[in-house]
């Protein structure tokens with residue numbers, strides 16, 4: 269009889285999910301999320317505590333890619349940093365799991381490990397287990413396609429019972445590219461209290477069981493509101509009427525209970541290797557659990573598996589975080605010093621207002637002449653001011669930059685009497701143009717992914733490209749800032765030329781500006 273057993277029915281104890289049914293995903297280097305934390309001896313929380321970007325996005329740091337190295341606190345699943353728990357036999361609910369230390373609200377308690385299987389397989393197994401008369405159900409949801417089955421292989425989390433007023437909850441974490449399910453404390457849990465979570469959110473389904481959680485708000489049945497249970501009533505064969513009201517095989521676990529584990533379960537020692545992690549598997553014919561007739565709490569030593577070889581690698585610090593991936597329109601400052609002119613046609617234009625007026629459509633001719641003369645007049649910056657670059661071709665795409673205000677930098681320079689001041693401003697303008705060209709080139713690289721998904725989203729773009737984009741954006745911001753700072757500084761401190769001096773002079777049909785003093 270189940271009730272008389274001194275220990276739970278055998279199962280294979282694992283502390284990493286079993287991937288016999290598909291390959292374990294390999295995390296691509298470009299998909300590794302690198303946080304910005306830096307370990308500070310005086311502040312232990314600095315090593316990937318609550319403020320860590322990865323922690324905030326429920327992603328564990330990848331060993332070798334976290335600057336906090338061995339101090340990183342955000343590898344709890346990987347290092348099996350579980351709370352101390354112990355197995356206990358409950359009244360009418362089979363075996364359960366107790367806190368064997370005081371657990372703090374929010375603390376990671378244990379990972380729900382088992383076999384990762386498809387939903388289809390989960391449905392098949394769920395039916396098969398039921399047919400075999402198993403009343404304890406151990407299948408939970410993992411994601412939109414997969415479930416975790418801890419019936420034959422699992423961690424101690426498989427013993428956590430349901431409560432309609434639970435002290436724990438499940439949370440999904442991204443660990444080395446795989447989603448994993450953790451049990452986290454919802455509140456402070458004192459030593460000796462039974463752990464519980466609400467099956468309604470995660471339970472895949474099973475026989476309908478009367479709930480004995482004892483909560484005032486008890487809904488009466490176990491997991492009856494779970495997605496799996498409700499979907500199962502529709503998804504299983506049409507002639508399967510087991511869930512029609514009259515035929516609900518209501519099972520009261522307070523009554524005599526059939527054994528939870530298939531009798532043919534294979535208990536064997538096995539070792540899997542996933543990404544170099546040794547997968548600890550224990551035989552649970554006698555699962556390190558002292559049994560007792562008097563429900564003596566049994567101590568379960570949490571296994572701290574330091575499963576990851578830590579290979580420090582040089583990690584380039586990111587300049588900023590990778591959240592919204594939206595190309596940035598960099599607007600110039602709105603407060604414009606005198607002599608500044610805007611164009612609003614999205615093109616990149618150079619030229620003084622005088623030259624613009626005079627040249628009209630002869631600009632390309634002027635550009636050619638300019639390239640010849642600029643060789644002769646290497647330092648004579650204002651002889652080359654008549655270049656109009658053609659509008660960038662967007663080949664059918666929307667111009668993500670929209671209407672760009674352009675500073676008429678040469679116009680500003682014309683007004684300055686000092687050659688050094690003009691030289692400085694033109695230098696910064698060149699830097700700005702280079703950074704803008706870089707960002708345009710990058711945008712062309714990411715455009716196919718964005719067009720395919722019809723939206724700008726970081727998800728559609730590889731991480732390495734996104735990082736390049738961020739770096740280029742930062743360079744662009746800096747270049748813009750340097751240019752505006754230089755203009756403001758020089759306008760404020762440099763004598764201006766008279767309008768007459770600054771007027772363009774004609775030579776060979778082209779208007780030129782004379783370089784000033």
Ligand SMILES: C[S@@+](CC[C@H](N)C(=O)[O-])C[C@H]1O[C@@H](n2cnc3c(N)ncnc32)[C@H](O)[C@@H]1O
Nearest residue numbers: 361362363403404405427429430479480481521
């Ligand atoms: C994941 S197992 C939990 C461990 C299980 N008690 C055992 O002995 O292995 C889920 C099963 O435990 C039993 N159970 C869990 N919570 C219960 C509750 N609140 N009331 C009644 N039975 C419960 C049900 O049989 C359920 O299918």
